[in-house]
Amino acid sequence: MARIEGERSVGRRYPWYLVGMLWFCGFFNYADRQAVFSVFPLLGDEFQLSNVHKGAIGSSFMIVYALSAPVAGYVVDRVSRRWLIPAGLAVWSLICAATGSAKTYGQLLTYRALEGLGESFYFPASMSILADYHGPATRSRAMSLHQTSVYAGTAAGGIVAGYLGQTYGWRAPFWALGLIGLGYALLLPFVLVEPARGAAEEEPTPGPGPTTPRLGLLTSLFGVLGVPAAVMLLVVFAGANFVAATLLAWLPDFVKTHHGLDLTQAATVAGLFFPAGNAVGALFGGALADAAARRVRGGRVYVQALGLLLGAPCVWLAGSTDSLAVLQPALVGIGLCKGVYDANIFASVYDVVSTEVRGTAAGLMNTVAWTAGGAAPLLVGLLSDRHGLGAVIAWTAAVYVGAGLLALVAAALAAKARPAAA
Numbered sequence: 001m002a003r004i005e006g007e008r009s010v011g012r013r014y015p016w017y018l019v020g021m022l023w024f025c026g027f028f029n030y031a032d033r034q035a036v037f038s039v040f041p042l043l044g045d046e047f048q049l050s051n052v053h054k055g056a057i058g059s060s061f062m063i064v065y066a067l068s069a070p071v072a073g074y075v076v077d078r079v080s081r082r083w084l085i086p087a088g089l090a091v092w093s094l095i096c097a098a099t100g101s102a103k104t105y106g107q108l109l110t111y112r113a114l115e116g117l118g119e120s121f122y123f124p125a126s127m128s129i130l131a132d133y134h135g136p137a138t139r140s141r142a143m144s145l146h147q148t149s150v151y152a153g154t155a156a157g158g159i160v161a162g163y164l165g166q167t168y169g170w171r172a173p174f175w176a177l178g179l180i181g182l183g184y185a186l187l188l189p190f191v192l193v194e195p196a197r198g199a200a201e202e203e204p205t206p207g208p209g210p211t212t213p214r215l216g217l218l219t220s221l222f223g224v225l226g227v228p229a230a231v232m233l234l235v236v237f238a239g240a241n242f243v244a245a246t247l248l249a250w251l252p253d254f255v256k257t258h259h260g261l262d263l264t265q266a267a268t269v270a271g272l273f274f275p276a277g278n279a280v281g282a283l284f285g286g287a288l289a290d291a292a293a294r295r296v297r298g299g300r301v302y303v304q305a306l307g308l309l310l311g312a313p314c315v316w317l318a319g320s321t322d323s324l325a326v327l328q329p330a331l332v333g334i335g336l337c338k339g340v341y342d343a344n345i346f347a348s349v350y351d352v353v354s355t356e357v358r359g360t361a362a363g364l365m366n367t368v369a370w371t372a373g374g375a376a377p378l379l380v381g382l383l384s385d386r387h388g389l390g391a392v393i394a395w396t397a398a399v400y401v402g403a404g405l406l407a408l409v410a411a412a413l414a415a416k417a418r419p420a421a422a
Contacts, residue, residue: 003267010193010195014133014193015138015200017144018130019130019142019145019300020255021188021191021373022085022129023146023149023406024149024279025085025188026125026126026146026150026183027145027156027230028092028181029089029092029123029149030041030152031154031156031157031160031177031179032093032117033157033158034154034158034172034248034271035158035177036099036112036161037171037250038158038162038173038252038342039161039165039247040057040253041256042155042263042297043108043170044172045156046333047108048379049105051381051382051383051385051389052382052385053105053381054108054377054381055249055339055380055382056378057108057109057377058249058376058378059375059378060112060249061115061374062116062371062373062374062377063116064113064114065116065117066116066367066370066374067364068146069365069367070122070221070360070363071363071366072366073124073361074220074238075359076121076124076125076360077123077128077156077356077358077359077360077361078358081126082189083124083189084121084125085122085125085244086185086186086189087121088119088121089181089184090182090186090190092115092118092181093178093180093181093182093185094178095111095178096177096181097174097179098111098174098338099111099112100171100172117190117255117298124362124363125359126365127143127346127350128358128362128413129195130142130199131346131358132196132199132200132355133200134195134200135200135201136201136293137290138290139350140233140285140286140287140290140344140345141286141287143286143344144282144285144286144342145283145286147278147281147339147379148279151335154271154274155276156269156271157173157177157271158270160173162249162252162263162264162267162271163264163267165263167280172284184340197294197355197356200226200306200355200356201355206319220360221364222351223354223356223357223361224357224360224361225364227353229352229410229414230352230361230412232410233349233352233365233367233414235410236304236308236406237345237368237369238369238371238409239399239402239403240338240369240400240403241373242340242372243376244371245370245372245374246377246380246396247259247334247388247393249272249276249380250264250380250384250393251331252270252271253266253389254389255327258389259327259418264295269331271326273329273332274332274334274335276332276335277335278336278342279335280420281307281335281339281342282342283337285303285304285307285339285341285343285344286307286344287345288340289303289344289347290346297414298412298413298414299411300414301410301414302408303340303344304345304407304411305342305410306404306406307338307340308337308403308407309401309404309405310340311336311337311338311400312398312404313397313399314330314333314334315394317330317333317394318330318334318354319395319397320391345365349361349365358378376396380396
């Protein structure tokens with residue numbers, strides 16, 4: 001791998017060191033957002049919350065995250081990611097710590113919403129900088145390795161929050177995770193190096209180095225929305241994320257109430273089997289997609305479609321079974337298939353849009369996906385009061401089927417948009 005010039009030259013191994021450094025950012029990103037779901041039962045007792053109230057807590061984060069994402073993506077395309085990434089980590093870590101001071105339900109909602117604003121900058125920035133260090137030959141593998149941080153953060157945030165919440169009260173996990181994340185944010189600017197935009201491409205886009213091309217907002221948006229394959233990938237991500245948000249928000253509460261476990265046990269089941277499958281699936285999906293992209297046009301998206309279609313029966317089984325022994329392998333199966341899809345979320349869209357609008361593309365992906373995801377906790381909470389939480393979780397398998405079929409269409413469009421990476 002060639003040395004990549006930006007603010008300064010770096011060693012050949014630095015692109016992979018970067019994956020490791022960003023891994024911990026992704027870890028805190030998801031640990032902080034997942035902690036609240038493991039303490040839903042405690043919040044319900046203290047603030048006298050219904051499932052609808054709990055769902056609104058999850059939705060408040062996701063809706064603000066979605067609304068902030070287009071602006072965040074546009075900013076990523078214009079400023080140094082070396083400073084934006086640690087700044088975002090510092091802001092959301094402070095808000096996470098502040099969540100532990102909430103005295104009313106309204107304050108809790110406000111802190112969750114503000115955390116969505118802070119976290120909205122991270123994924124557009126991290127995916128953009130990784131794409132500038134990793135060319136088509138290694139991009140899916142690099143992003144899939146980073147993606148395992150999401151699952152580790154989900155697992156650790158959920159399990160640690162369940163244990164700390166049961167032992168010390170629901171406020172403790174927010175203080176602990178927030179302050180540790182803040183400490184890491186203070187170190188990052190000293191080790192991140194801003195690369196030239198498009199530096200890892202086989203035919204780099206001419207123009208500025210570390211600074212961003214001065215594209216207008218409308219031009220940047222059209223650079224994504226004017227590409228049919230990119231638009232279809234946005235729709236697919238919306239469907240996939242609706243199911244993911246449902247599982248992330250409701251699994252701990254569902255496992256506790258439906259299978260009769262205590263808070264720590266429920267958080268462990270929800271936070272261990274599902275993310276463990278995610279991590280393995282992402283690593284496999286990243287390697288498979290890099291290989292597929294070399295051989296088949298739209299190869300990365302075909303791999304995503306495979307993950308979604310195989311994951312649908314596992315989702316149905318998890319929501320419909322009354323057996324804990326069946327639930328656990330079903331969660332592993334969901335995780336494996338979701339990981340295959342997740343490994344290529346951003347790598348797929350980067351195959352069909354120009355380097356100048358990668359941040360905007362990631363921001364739009366998050367906007368559309370988390371708008372759907374933001375609706376999921378509240379909608380599932382409303383439906384569960386009438387039909388039962390397990391039944392509603394099982395029904396979301398149909399969304400996976402629809403998203404998988406749309407992904408096959410997106411793969412065909414991606415094949416026409418540009419040749420597969422060599």
